[in-house]
Amino acid sequence: MSVTAAKGFTAAGIAAGIKDSGGEDLALVVNNGPCRAAAGVFTENRVKAAPVLWSQQVLKGGRVSAVVLNSGGANACTGPLGFQDTHATAEQAAAALGHSAAEVAVCSTGLIGTRLPMDKLLPGVDAAAGRLSEHGGEKAALAIKTTDTVHKTAVAQGSSGWTVGGMAKGAGMLAPSLATMLVVLTTDADLDSAALDEALREATRTTFDRIDSDGCLSTNDTVLLLASGAAEVVPDRGEFAEALRSVCDDLAQQLIRDAEGASKDIRVEVRGAASEADAVEVGRSIARNNLLKCAVHGEDPNWGRVLSAIGTTGATFEPDRIDVAVNGVWVCQNGSVGEDRDKVDMRYREVRITADLAAGSQSAVIWTNDLTADYVHENSAYSS
Amino acid sequence: MSVTAAKGFTAAGIAAGIKDSGGEDLALVVNNGPCRAAAGVFTENRVKAAPVLWSQQVLKGGRVSAVVLNSGGANACTGPLGFQDTHATAEQAAAALGHSAAEVAVCSTGLIGTRLPMDKLLPGVDAAAGRLSEHGGEKAALAIKTTDTVHKTAVAQGSSGWTVGGMAKGAGMLAPSLATMLVVLTTDADLDSAALDEALREATRTTFDRIDSDGCLSTNDTVLLLASGAAEVVPDRGEFAEALRSVCDDLAQQLIRDAEGASKDIRVEVRGAASEADAVEVGRSIARNNLLKCAVHGEDPNWGRVLSAIGTTGATFEPDRIDVAVNGVWVCQNGSVGEDRDKVDMRYREVRITADLAAGSQSAVIWTNDLTADYVHENSAYSS
Numbered sequence: 001m002s003v004t005a006a007k008g009f010t011a012a013g014i015a016a017g018i019k020d021s022g023g024e025d026l027a028l029v030v031n032n033g034p035c036r037a038a039a040g041v042f043t044e045n046r047v048k049a050a051p052v053l054w055s056q057q058v059l060k061g062g063r064v065s066a067v068v069l070n071s072g073g074a075n076a077c078t079g080p081l082g083f084q085d086t087h088a089t090a091e092q093a094a095a096a097l098g099h100s101a102a103e104v105a106v107c108s109t110g111l112i113g114t115r116l117p118m119d120k121l122l123p124g125v126d127a128a129a130g131r132l133s134e135h136g137g138e139k140a141a142l143a144i145k146t147t148d149t150v151h152k153t154a155v156a157q158g159s160s161g162w163t164v165g166g167m168a169k170g171a172g173m174l175a176p177s178l179a180t181m182l183v184v185l186t187t188d189a190d191l192d193s194a195a196l197d198e199a200l201r202e203a204t205r206t207t208f209d210r211i212d213s214d215g216c217l218s219t220n221d222t223v224l225l226l227a228s229g230a231a232e233v234v235p236d237r238g239e240f241a242e243a244l245r246s247v248c249d250d251l252a253q254q255l256i257r258d259a260e261g262a263s264k265d266i267r268v269e270v271r272g273a274a275s276e277a278d279a280v281e282v283g284r285s286i287a288r289n290n291l292l293k294c295a296v297h298g299e300d301p302n303w304g305r306v307l308s309a310i311g312t313t314g315a316t317f318e319p320d321r322i323d324v325a326v327n328g329v330w331v332c333q334n335g336s337v338g339e340d341r342d343k344v345d346m347r348y349r350e351v352r353i354t355a356d357l358a359a360g361s362q363s364a365v366i367w368t369n370d371l372t373a374d375y376v377h378e379n380s381a382y383s384s
Numbered sequence: 385m386s387v388t389a390a391k392g393f394t395a396a397g398i399a400a401g402i403k404d405s406g407g408e409d410l411a412l413v414v415n416n417g418p419c420r421a422a423a424g425v426f427t428e429n430r431v432k433a434a435p436v437l438w439s440q441q442v443l444k445g446g447r448v449s450a451v452v453l454n455s456g457g458a459n460a461c462t463g464p465l466g467f468q469d470t471h472a473t474a475e476q477a478a479a480a481l482g483h484s485a486a487e488v489a490v491c492s493t494g495l496i497g498t499r500l501p502m503d504k505l506l507p508g509v510d511a512a513a514g515r516l517s518e519h520g521g522e523k524a525a526l527a528i529k530t531t532d533t534v535h536k537t538a539v540a541q542g543s544s545g546w547t548v549g550g551m552a553k554g555a556g557m558l559a560p561s562l563a564t565m566l567v568v569l570t571t572d573a574d575l576d577s578a579a580l581d582e583a584l585r586e587a588t589r590t591t592f593d594r595i596d597s598d599g600c601l602s603t604n605d606t607v608l609l610l611a612s613g614a615a616e617v618v619p620d621r622g623e624f625a626e627a628l629r630s631v632c633d634d635l636a637q638q639l640i641r642d643a644e645g646a647s648k649d650i651r652v653e654v655r656g657a658a659s660e661a662d663a664v665e666v667g668r669s670i671a672r673n674n675l676l677k678c679a680v681h682g683e684d685p686n687w688g689r690v691l692s693a694i695g696t697t698g699a700t701f702e703p704d705r706i707d708v709a710v711n712g713v714w715v716c717q718n719g720s721v722g723e724d725r726d727k728v729d730m731r732y733r734e735v736r737i738t739a740d741l742a743a744g745s746q747s748a749v750i751w752t753n754d755l756t757a758d759y760v761h762e763n764s765a766y767s768s
Contacts, residue, residue, distance in 0.1 A: 006548060007492075039518070046701075047695030077716065111688065112691065112692065216675045222468065290599060290600060294760050301497075304497040308600065310431060311601070337462065337498075356422065376759075379674070380679065
């Protein structure tokens with residue numbers, strides 16, 4: 001599974017000593033071709049980590065032959081020296097693999113504002129290159145974990161013999177534009193970088209872009225899609241787009257289910273919106289409302305906090321026409337008290353909040369999670 | 385002190401039985417004139433509680449002779465019947481005082497989505513009218529508390545014999561545009577409603593508008609300013625503006641210090657901004673970052689989360705020119721590692737975060753507080 005499910009890819013995951021814990025912390029994914037077309041989407045945060053700045057440059061060429069990923073440090077806010085560290089990492093991988101550094105993407109995750117221990121990372125790149133395997137996808141997925149409790153992989157098959165697979169990490173800083181996350185997707189289908197770029201943007205728009213754990217946008221978010229062409233088949237574009245979307249959706253769901261400290265997964269569906277943009281804006285506003293997220297944690301169907309969140313948006317609606325359901329019970333009707341809130345059963349992990357704006361026919365789904373004392377604890381202690 | 389510090393005002397606070405706890409829950413503030421000029425600012429939430437809709441209408445006339453305030457229920461999202469409840473409240477007060485209901489403002493605070501117990505509230509209005517006193521300001525301030533741990537009052541004196549005083553409630557849902565809060569300000573200076581409106585908008589813009597406890601904007605926020613003219617003096621406009629601002633600032637500080645579950649008060653100062661709007665936008669983004677608020681709770685000077693928050697804004701800046709100080713230690717310089725973070729002492733309740741954007745000469749201060757397990761607990765259990 002993971003990044004080696006598609007033909008033409010090898011991967012490795014090792015413990016390079018970057019993490020103090022001694023756990024696995026360095027992954028290498030290699031595209032052995034024959035094609036090396038690639039696409040990427042990156043964080044919209046204007047404060048971008050060195051590996052994001054580097055990889056954005058690499059992706060401009062439309063080709064990626066390898067990706068080096070490390071946990072144990074984000075290499076963000078590390079200045080020109082941090083950028084040199086990323087560059088040196090790419091050069092080390094290129095030398096070990098006989099590739100050009102200009103085709104080596106780099107991803108980092110961990111604390112912001114700390115230089116990476118290059119004396120450990122560079123030998124780690126060589127060690128990973130020595131352990132590349134067609135079965136290395138799981139190891140690679142394990143090596144990119146930070147506060148993740150589980151590693152995340154997904155795969156989908158095309159009808160004409162091609163495969164899309166991928167791995168993801170991310171648990172905190174899941175965010176509006178892209179969650180904190182590193183994602184590497186691979187396929188053995190034969191597609192050029194323009195086709196990959198179009199498919200990737202459409203797939204992320206309705207998956208990773210619609211999970212929002214805590215409203216915080218990371219400096220390091222990266223989603224890469226690499227095509228090897230090793231299946232020697234040009235896929236149907238529609239089928240490929242759907243397979244890619246399903247893999248992204250699967251990984252996005254795994255990310256939200258592993259969000260830091262969460263005890264509830266919350267599916268926010270906004271219906272009856274005048275536009276999809278309105279639906280997304282309202283969904284995000286609901287998904288980011290700390291008071292509502294606390295109420296869900298307490299299994300309290302507090303629809304007043306949903307209305308309060310909707311009221312802060314610029315979307316088209318009349319307050320006295322909004323309906324809100326929690327787990328299927330329409331506790332708010334026409335902006336006021338609806339069905340008996342005692343009918344709402346919130347014992348299970350998944351909670352469904354539905355808001356109908358009665359202003360049109362567009363809709364969107366945003367996933368978030370509850371706000372818990374465990375989230376506070378985990379993020380109070382993370383860097384100390 | 386409080387709303388009866390200025391001449392011409394009487395007030396009362398009583399237990400009407402609206403709160404299940406049996407505590408004080410109804411306040412009445414009366415302007416005995418000779419003037420009854422008034423101004424008000426209200427929540428920008430588009431989902432507005434019935435008392436907000438009512439009081440906005442009253443304020444259009446520029447005159448307020450009395451304010452009825454209740455805790456124990458927000459009367460928000462209660463539909464046309466909820467609006468009738470507010471209207472009936474104003475009529476009851478008007479009858480008891482011999483005023484016109486069109487000059488009686490109403491404020492409510494408490495849970496959203498529940499009708500008020502009018503069988504208790506209306507007799508309570510009569511009872512409060514029977515206990516009006518020139519010394520009733522403290523009682524009134526006590527009666528509007530919800531989850532507030534203390535009541536909040538402030539006063540300032542003008543040089544020519546006039547006074548500005550006020551009371552506030554609010555602890556949760558402190559928000560970007562106006563905190564959850566009900567504030568009644570009184571003065572015995574002689575000013576017309578246009579002058580009061582101008583002074584009030586300017587005063588709230590840099591005080592209540594710049595506290596942001598949890599990013600959640602209430603449906604009920606109301607700040608009223610009533611002038612009795614009883615001091616028989618027309619104040620210097622600049623001096624009055626400053627006195628009003630100082631009272632608002634004092635009350636705003638009391639609100640943030642009493643924020644739900646908070647263990648730290650965080651002063652976010654943004655300097656070197658290209659515009660005041662940029663400074664406010666960046667300050668709010670920092671003040672709303674859950675990860676940073678958790679870090680401050682853990683006494684962790686996590687400046688990377690400050691940069692990450694700045695990066696989500698549209699303000700003018702270059703990432704590699706930003707400096708950030710925590711309690712005076714410039715832990716981030718030029719967007720990268722600065723002074724030793726171990727020098728930062730975060731043991732005390734007040735934490736100062738300073739971000740210098742190096743993009744201009746404008747600045748702004750936003751106050752917020754840390755995110756704690758107590759906040760989660762308090763807001764998980766509030767309505768159940």
